[in-house]
Amino acid sequence: MAAIETLGYHPTAAARSLSTQRTNTIGMIRSEIRLQGNLIETDPMVLDLIDGITSEAINSSTGLTFWAIPAGQREMELYRRLVTSRQIDGLILFALREKDPRVAYLQEQDFPFVIFGRFESKEGDNWIDVDGAAGIEAAVRHLAELGHRRIAYLSPPYEQYLTRLRWQGFVRGMEEMNLLIDPALIYEGDFSEKSGQLGTHYFLDQPNPPTAIFCNNDRMAFGAMRAIQARGLTVGSDVSVVGFDDIPLARYSNPPLTTLNQPIHDIGKALFNLLIKLINREPIDLLGGKLLKPELVIRQSTGRPR
Amino acid sequence: MAAIETLGYHPTAAARSLSTQRTNTIGMIRSEIRLQGNLIETDPMVLDLIDGITSEAINSSTGLTFWAIPAGQREMELYRRLVTSRQIDGLILFALREKDPRVAYLQEQDFPFVIFGRFESKEGDNWIDVDGAAGIEAAVRHLAELGHRRIAYLSPPYEQYLTRLRWQGFVRGMEEMNLLIDPALIYEGDFSEKSGQLGTHYFLDQPNPPTAIFCNNDRMAFGAMRAIQARGLTVGSDVSVVGFDDIPLARYSNPPLTTLNQPIHDIGKALFNLLIKLINREPIDLLGGKLLKPELVIRQSTGRPR
DNA sequence: GTACCCAATTGAACCGGTTCAATTTAAGTA
DNA sequence: TACTTAAATTGAACCGGTTCAATTGGGTAC
Numbered sequence: 001m002a003a004i005e006t007l008g009y010h011p012t013a014a015a016r017s018l019s020t021q022r023t024n025t026i027g028m029i030r031s032e033i034r035l036q037g038n039l040i041e042t043d044p045m046v047l048d049l050i051d052g053i054t055s056e057a058i059n060s061s062t063g064l065t066f067w068a069i070p071a072g073q074r075e076m077e078l079y080r081r082l083v084t085s086r087q088i089d090g091l092i093l094f095a096l097r098e099k100d101p102r103v104a105y106l107q108e109q110d111f112p113f114v115i116f117g118r119f120e121s122k123e124g125d126n127w128i129d130v131d132g133a134a135g136i137e138a139a140v141r142h143l144a145e146l147g148h149r150r151i152a153y154l155s156p157p158y159e160q161y162l163t164r165l166r167w168q169g170f171v172r173g174m175e176e177m178n179l180l181i182d183p184a185l186i187y188e189g190d191f192s193e194k195s196g197q198l199g200t201h202y203f204l205d206q207p208n209p210p211t212a213i214f215c216n217n218d219r220m221a222f223g224a225m226r227a228i229q230a231r232g233l234t235v236g237s238d239v240s241v242v243g244f245d246d247i248p249l250a251r252y253s254n255p256p257l258t259t260l261n262q263p264i265h266d267i268g269k270a271l272f273n274l275l276i277k278l279i280n281r282e283p284i285d286l287l288g289g290k291l292l293k294p295e296l297v298i299r300q301s302t303g304r305p306r
Numbered sequence: 307m308a309a310i311e312t313l314g315y316h317p318t319a320a321a322r323s324l325s326t327q328r329t330n331t332i333g334m335i336r337s338e339i340r341l342q343g344n345l346i347e348t349d350p351m352v353l354d355l356i357d358g359i360t361s362e363a364i365n366s367s368t369g370l371t372f373w374a375i376p377a378g379q380r381e382m383e384l385y386r387r388l389v390t391s392r393q394i395d396g397l398i399l400f401a402l403r404e405k406d407p408r409v410a411y412l413q414e415q416d417f418p419f420v421i422f423g424r425f426e427s428k429e430g431d432n433w434i435d436v437d438g439a440a441g442i443e444a445a446v447r448h449l450a451e452l453g454h455r456r457i458a459y460l461s462p463p464y465e466q467y468l469t470r471l472r473w474q475g476f477v478r479g480m481e482e483m484n485l486l487i488d489p490a491l492i493y494e495g496d497f498s499e500k501s502g503q504l505g506t507h508y509f510l511d512q513p514n515p516p517t518a519i520f521c522n523n524d525r526m527a528f529g530a531m532r533a534i535q536a537r538g539l540t541v542g543s544d545v546s547v548v549g550f551d552d553i554p555l556a557r558y559s560n561p562p563l564t565t566l567n568q569p570i571h572d573i574g575k576a577l578f579n580l581l582i583k584l585i586n587r588e589p590i591d592l593l594g595g596k597l598l599k600p601e602l603v604i605r606q607s608t609g610r611p612r
Numbered sequence: 613g614t615a616c617c618c619a620a621t622t623g624a625a626c627c628g629g630t631t632c633a634a635t636t637t638a639a640g641t642a
Numbered sequence: 643t644a645c646t647t648a649a650a651t652t653g654a655a656c657c658g659g660t661t662c663a664a665t666t667g668g669g670t671a672c
Binding site: 009013014015025027032041046048050065066068069078084219223225248251 | 315316317318319320322323324336338347348350352353354356357360361363367369370371372373374384386387391392393503528532535554555558559560561
């Protein structure tokens with residue numbers, strides 16, 4: 001032991017994991033998605049997720065390995081390679097798409113993985129999600145209580161699985177408040193500021209424009225506010241804007257953004273701990289719950305309509 | 307070969323790297339820094355860096371492994387463990403601090419690493435940096451040409467190595483434009499929105515407040531704009547604000563932020579390619595140069611003083 | 613039919629740990 | 643001193659590849 005100390009010896013990781021069948025590494029793969037040829041930048045929210053995961057992972061000397069690959073054919077090859085070559089102990093999935101082939105493959109291989117978000121089979125205890133629908137319902141209620149009747153909906157990309165769930169929340173909220181959903185006030189965004197801007201211009205060009213816009217993430221909300229202001233209108237009085245995520249910048253925008261807070265950092269930690277249990281084949285007890293309520297943080301981007 | 311195909315065989319990563327002494331993984335470690343007990347959130351810029359690195363790394367089937375650890379004693383232990391256990395082929399360092407022990411250690415161990423930024427020994431070809439000083443000089447010139455004479459400086463944390471280089475640029479710019487540096491208009495920030503806000507209130511509380519504030523990153527600039535607006539002043543006319551980084555949100559703030567653009571995505575790619583060459587002990591030829599000029603992007607947060 | 617050459621195949625050593633059974637050593641008791 | 647038992651040490655097998663030397667096989671030339 002003294003020699004280990006003085007020589008600064010550490011067992012070779014490769015030899016160790018060859019023998020123990022553990023790598024002390026978990027993986028996360030970003031699907032590079034292009035819409036109309038443009039690469040969608042990774043959402044700032046993902047950085048918070050990484051922060052949460054890694055700050056917890058260090059306690060068990062575990063690293064988080066990242067890959068980025070265009071969604072599609074090559075993507076599944078990467079998953080297959082990682083799984084069969086046993087390069088990682090487990091995977092964290094996020095941003096699942098409709099008919100996402102990844103879940104079926106990993107289940108079939110009995111490979112440990114957790115999901116940030118839900119998927120078709122809502123059973124299983126390998127996911128943690130925020131109840132986006134409930135959040136949106138609360139946001140709609142907030143807007144309706146302020147007096148808004150024409151609320152536009154800036155949707156996530158339709159190919160994302162969560163889009164379906166989020167939409168249900170919007171419908172519920174609108175019905176609950178006896179508001180009509182106008183098909184002209186729905187726009188498919190891609191989570192980028194740009195698409196928030198485009199969608200908002202589209203809304204405001206309608207013969208009967210909305211007085212409030214619900215945006216499915218903060219970045220699109222920033223784009224929306226920009227578009228509103230570019231038209232000489234005032235956010236919060238002429239048009240109200242609500243975001244989703246509550247990224248750090250949301251409280252520093254002008255005006256500060258009303259948005260739905262997701263405790264991403266804690267979710268990252270929880271996902272990591274859950275994954276470790278799956279890897280160790282330990283019993284799962286999700287005491288903290290796996291469906292967290294997002295909290296509506298009311299700031300100055302929402303107000304009574306003129 | 308047909309059997310490999312049908313069975314979906316992939317060589318075990320651990321066995322492979324035990325034999326080849328290559329892991330096809332590079333590492334990056336975030337130093338968790340606390341100032342006044344508060345954890346500094348990772349800058350959105352880092353996410354772009356990760357995006358750049360990973361989107362290039364996938365071409366050589368290489369992953370990027372991330373760890374987060376509090377700066378200090380345990381941090382060096384982690385570096386020692388990773389190096390001696392040969393868990394990664396190389397490291398990418400960023401946000402170097404004054405008297406940073408990491409560089410000396412890695413050099414002594416002859417372990418491949420590259421730095422985003424420079425360090426004391428400016429020799430060596432294992433770094434790529436943006437010429438922050440030149441950028442700040444250009445920003446000061448821009449402000450001076452608009453008619454600003456009292457320019458405040460929102461500094462990075464003094465413990466960061468780049469702080470010294472950036473400061474030289476500010477001094478050069480001010481001297482060049484024959485402006486006086488007022489010690490009351492210097493504030494040490496920590497890269498967070500909050501510190502931008504605090505620093506700006508401090509500046510505006512001075513008997514002789516500034517008409518422009520240079521902020522060493524965009525997040526602090528957002529905080530600065532928030533503080534200015536909270537006092538009922540107008541950004542761009544009452545007080546101008548310049549940022550640094552040009553994160554995606556900068557063009558969507560209100561008003562859009564004048565800032566120094568760093569091509570982070572490309573820097574990430576270049577850093578990766580450089581590191582791979584070091585790992586392979588190949589000759590280095592930094593054709594693209596290693597000291598990139600940041601570009602001043604003029605938007606609406608700067609204007610003529612009243 | 614034999615000699616020769618190149619390609620393909622086989623075999624052994626090695627990478628550096630972990631694990632568990634077998635053996636040796638040490639300590640405690642009669 | 644002999645015996646029992648626990649503790650420490652040694653040894654072999656194994657994890658699953660890569661690498662390179664040695665051997666085998668096939669084809670061509672004389």
